[in-house]
Amino acid sequence: MKVLGIGFDMVEVARIQRIWEKFGDAFLQRVFGEEELSYCLKMRQPELHLAARFAAKEAIVKALGSGIGAVRWRDLVITKESSGAPWIKLSGAALACLEAMGGKVIKVSLSHTQHYAGAQAIVLSS
Secondary structure, three states: OOEEEEEEEEEEHHHHHHHHHHHOHHHHHHHOOHHHHHHHHOOOOHHHHHHHHHHHHHHHHHHOOOOOOOOOHHHEEEEEOOOOOEEEEEOHHHHHHHHHOOOOEEEEEEEEOOOEEEEEEEEEOO
């Protein structure tokens, strides 16, 4: 496998919390898919998990060599494999970017503390 792109992003959890408080469900529905919301909102501190997924989406578009303006937030859905590892579902422009660069798979790692969430994404060929 060849590495085609790498992306990293870090966000302040408080920033995501403030945006959520200001825009409510409109923010959640614009940025996150139903599977993401179902998982995050049942957690004791959903803002930590939302922030990690927000960072992952930013890291993925960086790895794709795109920007969030060219790819819709909901074109990227971060779910979990049965093992607990994060798994990415792409659609729309995000999937088109992956295919155009010859990518076959995106690996992503998410992490968070009480104050920060970060993610790294790597686009791999076959």
